[in-house]
Amino acid sequence: MQIVVLTGAGVSAESGLGTFRDQEGLWTRYDLNVVATPEGFASNPEQVWEFYGARRRNLLDAKPNAAHFALGRLQRALGARLTLVTQNIDDLHEQGGATDVVHMHGELLQSLCAACDHRFPDRESFGPDRACPACGQSGCLRPDVVWFGEMPYQLDRIYSALDKASLFVAIGTSGAVYPAAGFVQMAMAQGIETMELNLEPSDNARLFKQRRYGPASEVIPVWVEEVLRTGAFGLDV
Numbered sequence: 608m609q610i611v612v613l614t615g616a617g618v619s620a621e622s623g624l625g626t627f628r629d630q631e632g633l634w635t636r637y638d639l640n641v642v643a644t645p646e647g648f649a650s651n652p653e654q655v656w657e658f659y660g661a662r663r664r665n666l667l668d669a670k671p672n673a674a675h676f677a678l679g680r681l682q683r684a685l686g687a688r689l690t691l692v693t694q695n696i697d698d699l700h701e702q703g704g705a706t707d708v709v710h711m712h713g714e715l716l717q718s719l720c721a722a723c724d725h726r727f728p729d730r731e732s733f734g735p736d737r738a739c740p741a742c743g744q745s746g747c748l749r750p751d752v753v754w755f756g757e758m759p760y761q762l763d764r765i766y767s768a769l770d771k772a773s774l775f776v777a778i779g780t781s782g783a784v785y786p787a788a789g790f791v792q793m794a795m796a797q798g799i800e801t802m803e804l805n806l807e808p809s810d811n812a813r814l815f816k817q818r819r820y821g822p823a824s825e826v827i828p829v830w831v832e833e834v835l836r837t838g839a840f841g842l843d844v
């Protein structure tokens with residue numbers, strides 16, 4: 608019995624990190640074309656670094672919430688039977704005890720050198736004029752995140768996990784961004800169990816067989832407890 612869990616910004620909302628499309632969400636305050644596309648970075652890298660630098664500082668003050676800890680507990684119990692995929696670029700799943708998290712949209716606390724492709728942990732809030740620690744070139748550093756129009760990371764691994772899954776669970780995501788928003792259709796095409804755990808119905812809500820609504824810090828621990836206690840979904844843990 609394999610589970611694929613996909614999380615979005617809603618799982619980190621109660622940790623104080625902004626979501627994107629809620630009221631006051633990031634995309635209501637920033638133009639994603641300016642700060643989250645390669646073209647935006649090419650035309651104004653300082654502005655992009657200002658946007659991600661502020662999110663890095665915010666993340667360094669943030670703490671995981673009960674949903675992150677519950678998913679860490681689920682992963683410790685299930686091991687390789689759980690593939691935890693996140694659209695989030697924060698490290699709160701890891702701080703909540705999860706390991707081997709599939710960050711399909713990259714990681715905020717990593718930077719990437721556009722000249723030599725070197726990736727490295729980076730907590731600095733400023734950017735483009737620093738020299739790359741590997742190739743020494745300056746003016747080429749960008750946050751290691753997947754922007755609109757760029758290929759998400761580890762899609763092969765995600766698609767193969769979905770192929771083997773008997774349960775797909777989407778947590779805290781609006782279902783607005785592809786290809787992540789299309790995973791539920793893939794799960795449906797295989798006829799497997801699908802579940803949405805969200806604050807309110809997402810754009811994709813009608814595609815899920817099971818749906819539960821409420822804040823992630825309440826809904827997720829209850830669901831994880833159920834799965835572990837009752838061996839729901841045939842999970843003989």
Ligand code: BV8
Pocket residue numbers: 614615616617618620621626627628629632643694695696712752753754755756757758759778779780781782783784785786804805806807808809821822823824
């Ligand atoms: C690509 C970067 C080529 C880092 C992000 C069809 C197929 C493929 C692509 C497309 C397609 N149609 C359109 C596209 C293009 C585009 C796209 O999807 N555009 C959208 C706007 C229509 N996709 C791309 O460009 C992707 N790449 O297409 O490559 C390709 C082609 C084919 C196949 C494969 C590849 C790249 C997309 C990645 C863009 N980068 N982030 C960063 O700055 O963070 S996207 C951004 O949106 C974040 O990663 C975010 O995680 C993601 C999704 O948002 P959510 O996480 O869902 O957040 P949101 O605010 O929307 O919703 C929050 C939810 O939480 C809400 O439902 C709310 O109710 C809930 N909530 C709130 N509080 C709580 C809560 N739930 C529980 N508890 C709470 N307390």
